[in-house]
Amino acid sequence: MSAPWLADIAERTLDAGLHREPVIRQPGAAEINLASNDYLGLSTHPDVIAGAHAALDTWGTGSTASRLVAGTTAAHVEFESDVADFLGFEAALAFSSGYLANIGAITALVGRGDLIVSDTGAHASLIDGCRLSRARVVVVDRGDAAAVARALAERTEERALVVTDSIYSIDGMIAPLRDYHRAAVDNGAILLADEAHALGVRGPGGRGVAAEHGLSGAPGLVITTVASKSLGAQGGLVLGSHLLREHLIDHARTFIFDTGLNPAAVGAAHAALRVLRADPAMPDRLRAGVRRLAEACGGEVPDAAVVSLIVGDPVAAVRAAALCREQGVFVGCFRPPSVPEGTSRLRLTVRADLNDDDLDFVAGVVRGALREVGAA
CATH class of the missing domain: 3.90.1150.10 (Aspartate Aminotransferase, domain 1)
Known part of the structure; x- marks a missing residue:
C-alpha cells in the first residue's frame, strides 16, 4: 500500500512516545502479571478450564453462526439465565465482547432525535456507541450528577439515555451510580452503567456497584458487563428486563449480525460464575x-x-x-x-x-x- 501520510503519522506517533506494539506472552513465562484484568485469577482456575473443555467436547470450537441463525446453544441460554439471577435482573443477553455489548445496547436504545448524557470517564466502547447512535450527546464532568440532571431537564428530546462506567477503568474510582440513577429516573431517562470492572470486585459476593447501592433490577437501569475480566473468559453481557432482552434481540445490530460467542468461552464463564458463587x-x-x-x-x-x-x-x-x-x-x-x-x-x-x-x-x-x- 502506497500512502506517504501513513509514514508521516507513524513518525509523529513515535516521536511523541505513543507508538504501541502488542506485548507477546510466552507459555510458562516466569512473571507476575499485573497488566491483565483477570481480577480473581480465574482464567487459569482448573474448574474454569474444565468448563471450557466440557463445552468444546459438547459443542465444538465455534458457535458457527450469528445468534439468530444457529449460533445460540443451550449453554448460552443457561449462562444468561444464571448470570441474570446472580446479578438480580430479570434477563441477560450475551454478546461476543463487552465492546459490542455496549455499542449494541446504546444504538438499540437511542438514535437520531434522542439525547445521550455521558460523563468524561466513559470507556471507548461507550463513546463509540454514542457516536454510532447519531443521538445528540452532552458530555459532563465525571461524577457530576447535578450536571447530568440539568442536561436531562433542559432537553427537548423525548427519549434520553445516561451512560457511565460504574468503576472508571483508568484509576478504579466509583461513579455516583445512585445519584445518576435518580437523575435519570426523575427526568424520564434510562441509565446504562458499564460494570465491566465491578463484577467480582465490588458489591455483595462480587455482584457489582449496582448491587452495592441497592439498584439491582431497578426500573430505568440497564447494566452491561463482561466475562473477560473477573470471570477469566470472554464475552459481553447486557442485563435488564425481559422486555429489554427482546428489544435487543430485534434491534441490536452487534447481536443480530455478529457470530455468537464461542461455546468454550461460554463454558468457561459459566464455570467461573459458579466458582465465585461458591467463594463470595x-x-x-x-x-x-x-x-x-x-x-x-x-x-x-x-x-x-x-x-x-x-x-x-x-x-x-x-x-x-x-x-x-x-x-x-x-x-x-x-x-x-x-x-x-x-x-x-x-x-x-x-x-x-x-x-x-x-x-x-x-x-x-x-x-x-x-x-x-x-x-x-
Whole structure:
C-alpha cells in the first residue's frame, strides 16, 4: 500500500512516545502479571478450564453462526439465565465482547432525535456507541450528577439515555451510580452503567456497584458487563428486563449480525460464575491485596482493583514498564489517548490469587522502576 501520510503519522506517533506494539506472552513465562484484568485469577482456575473443555467436547470450537441463525446453544441460554439471577435482573443477553455489548445496547436504545448524557470517564466502547447512535450527546464532568440532571431537564428530546462506567477503568474510582440513577429516573431517562470492572470486585459476593447501592433490577437501569475480566473468559453481557432482552434481540445490530460467542468461552464463564458463587469472599481478598499494593507503592488506594501510578511523560512510562518486565513483573502502561496528556501512568491490576509475598515483591520492583525514570 502506497500512502506517504501513513509514514508521516507513524513518525509523529513515535516521536511523541505513543507508538504501541502488542506485548507477546510466552507459555510458562516466569512473571507476575499485573497488566491483565483477570481480577480473581480465574482464567487459569482448573474448574474454569474444565468448563471450557466440557463445552468444546459438547459443542465444538465455534458457535458457527450469528445468534439468530444457529449460533445460540443451550449453554448460552443457561449462562444468561444464571448470570441474570446472580446479578438480580430479570434477563441477560450475551454478546461476543463487552465492546459490542455496549455499542449494541446504546444504538438499540437511542438514535437520531434522542439525547445521550455521558460523563468524561466513559470507556471507548461507550463513546463509540454514542457516536454510532447519531443521538445528540452532552458530555459532563465525571461524577457530576447535578450536571447530568440539568442536561436531562433542559432537553427537548423525548427519549434520553445516561451512560457511565460504574468503576472508571483508568484509576478504579466509583461513579455516583445512585445519584445518576435518580437523575435519570426523575427526568424520564434510562441509565446504562458499564460494570465491566465491578463484577467480582465490588458489591455483595462480587455482584457489582449496582448491587452495592441497592439498584439491582431497578426500573430505568440497564447494566452491561463482561466475562473477560473477573470471570477469566470472554464475552459481553447486557442485563435488564425481559422486555429489554427482546428489544435487543430485534434491534441490536452487534447481536443480530455478529457470530455468537464461542461455546468454550461460554463454558468457561459459566464455570467461573459458579466458582465465585461458591467463594463470595474472593472480592474481599482482592481488595485487601489492592490496599496493600497501593500503600506499598505510595499510590492512592482505589475503590476497585486498579492501582494507578502517574509518571507523566509517556516515554518515561514506557521505560518504567519495561524495567518492571525485566524484573519479572508485567504491568500496564497507559498513555494518551487512553489518559489525558501529561498523565501517562503505570496501571497495576491486582489479582485475588496473589499472596502478600507476591505483592511485596511487585511493590519493590515498581518503586525501583519509578525511581530509575525519575518518577518516584
